[in-house]
Amino acid sequence: MKIPVALALAAALAGCSVDMGGFSFVSNERGTRTSSATARVSTQEAMLTPEGECSADVSLDPATRPLPKEIAVGITECELVRLKAKRPTDVLIGDNGKGQREVQVLYSEPANREIYMFTDNRLSRIVKPGQPEQQG
Numbered sequence: 001m002k003i004p005v006a007l008a009l010a011a012a013l014a015g016c017s018v019d020m021g022g023f024s025f026v027s028n029e030r031g032t033r034t035s036s037a038t039a040r041v042s043t044q045e046a047m048l049t050p051e052g053e054c055s056a057d058v059s060l061d062p063a064t065r066p067l068p069k070e071i072a073v074g075i076t077e078c079e080l081v082r083l084k085a086k087r088p089t090d091v092l093i094g095d096n097g098k099g100q101r102e103v104q105v106l107y108s109e110p111a112n113r114e115i116y117m118f119t120d121n122r123l124s125r126i127v128k129p130g131q132p133e134q135q136g
Helices: 002-013 077-084
Strands: 017-028 031-042 090-095 101-109 112-119 122-127
Touching: 077 101
Parallel strands: none
Antiparallel strands: 017 031, 090 101, 101 112, 112 122
16 A cells, blocks of 8 residues: 555656745844845756756756766756856757757857757757767
8 A cells, every 4th residue: 555655656746846945134244135045956857948047956856867077969958058167158949849848059159159959858969060960
């Protein structure tokens, strides 16, 4: 009887996310000021928002893995942003008509432009002008 209850609970929690926020008042010799913080936690892998931010600060997904050493086909959207160590220039989010999420992430610098294409949160193509296209 305990196993069906545990399975039902696990199914109910699948895909859950929690947003927490708060503020505090801090006093010092210069007066009182307000500070705030927000944390996002998810049981799914984090994905990029249209603003180029990850949808969760912490992922509790059991498939969570360490950050890859390099940008390569198969990494997630948020792993790309962490490896690049800066917010993308632009993020386009849509679907491919098969119910799969498709994301194009653009990094534009004065001498270089890179486009990273994701299908269902996995890097599938890298396009850099002047270089052969990398596909998975």
